Amino acid sequence: MAEVRLEGVSKRFGRTQAIAELDLRVQDGEFLVLLGPTGAGKTTTLRLVAGLEAPDAGRVWMEGRDITGAPPSTRDVAFVFQQYSLYPHLSVYDNLAFPLRSPARRIPEDQIRARVGEIARLLHLEAKLESRATQLSGGQMQRVGIGRALVRRPAIYLMDEPLSSLDAKLRAEMRVELKRIQRELGATILYVTHDQTEAMTMASRIGVLDRGRLAQLGSPREIYEDPVNVHVATRLGSPSVNLVPRALFPSLRVPEETVTIGVRTEHVRIRKSANGAAVGRVRWVEHLGDRSHLHVTVADTDVITLADPHADLAVGDEVAIEMLAPLFFDARGERVRRS
């Protein structure tokens, strides 16, 4: 059972509290994505699991065994870094075989060949096996980098923004690929990123990290539809959730403690207002092709809404606004639920 558990783990670098009392359980066979901005503690968490950092407090468990003090070489993990580092003088085949040829493992060559062949097939690199690493495109190199981790069958794969150096198109392809491979291998993956699309599209569960603390853990849908606070609500969704002061919509019935109302762009409905019913004015129409973002100014606040690209609305139009599924937050940014 490839389960990894962090229990009350804290880590400080000088005056910076990188991780604070983190409890996290990565279940066998799941694709868990830690999402957060730079400095949230994502990479530190990975390095703690790999044993590249030692926690100040708390324990790390792997497959039921306490590995808190175990050296990295004894931990059954494979790490994929942001920057792929391949051996330029070796072929793709030898790069992929390298982790299996370690003197500590002594795997027979025919087994190595079978494993490398299988991974090359998964990553669509079969035709490139004889090429030198330097003859590959950036995307192919990163696939070899990922493949070098996948040839091993560790308890858990640790991935640190492995797609961030790829261009947008390749990244979109690799997201689908990586998820397919994870499913086919039944692999357990702990993956960190600041890219919300990667988190939403690949994760079985997302852990949202905020300044070293786990703000929320749940399926992409739970995190998107039911965020516990303002920070989590703004992590997912593009454009970001609208956050408006309660006073902007005085007629809306809200729980008493509400200070801020959050509403996703797709939940803002607007229509051209009849005489006098206007609450906002269209400031700018942003075309995305399949849909448009309408920027509507209400008092001094910009509210962004999603509209059909062929909707009959133009800059300067006065509109009435209706909010579906609003989220309510108190003065500290915590979610307030209707009782």
Next chain:
Amino acid sequence: MAEIRVENLRKDFGEFLAVRGSTFTVPDGDFFCLLGPSGCGKTTTLRMIAGLELPTSGRILLGGEDVTFKQASQRDIAFVFQLFALYPHMNVRANISYPLKSQGTPREEVRQRVEEAARILRITHLLDRSVSGLSSGDRQRVALGRAIVRKPLAFMLDEPLGALDAEFRELMCGELRALHDRLKATTVYVTHDQLEAMSMADTIALMNDGVLEQLGPPQEIYDRPASVFVADFVGSPPMNFIPFRGRVTPGDRSVRIGEAAVAVPEAHEGTPEADLLLGARPEHVQLSAGSALRASVLDAEYLGTTQIVTVTTAQGATLKARVSSEVAVRPGDNTGLTFRPEKLSVFEKRSGRVLRSALHQEAARG
């Protein structure tokens, strides 16, 4: 402010043809995006307009005046580069003042114009700060300040957001567009990012391999791509292409793909039997159990309200559909595909060119 007109503009670098004869007009006050992949000639075009590069042939008119062989300094154009170069030893005020001071503008006028530029960019509170301590966004605002303080005839921006991270880029896109709306200045903006171009531009000129592939408003380019290249470059995920072999006769309202007859906009242009591509945007593909066009689900990517479902057709084509997240889809599911017929395009595979249809008629009228 001024209109920019480019006529038969061409630039060779030795054997390499960077720009192969472009003609277009940037209307006065337009936010005009030169869009395309790296090496397509967009930056070379911009540099020729600004006077940083001399054309091999062709003409450039700025506000009606032929400036083709004028030096950059005499063109009254402000240029903002991808990597905003600020003078590190000067404070924000001195950086923004610099272009005016070097023109010999009177001190009081410099002060007024710098403060006006700072107010427009909302960086008044930073004027006396050193530039070295600023965030990348504020540095970019200072660089813009240095451009707008001159009140030039036009602005040239070369991937000004390329160095910023995604979240911040989105914010700056909004700011740049709002700034343009306030100044109403003719702006030529170079980017390889289709989303930037779609969200900001009044007009997009999409370039490929030194050639202007299509010119038009963002929605027009998205809805009615002139070629496979355009359809593939604009949109995320890009348009789906389903290969099939067939002939098209003007008046046809459907094409045959395998066993399925797929309804398309009425053809206005025909072709003898040839390899063709049916083009469908992801949001115009629907999953429908009853359709004769069979497919199996490879993946579903959750995106909040919508999800992107990847499917493979029985003929082996891979397609992406944007459907509501409420639709339950699992990898391995067998399904059928239907399309929004009025939105589809048919392309000639060999040339990549679109076959004209009722879709384009609508454009001519609208």
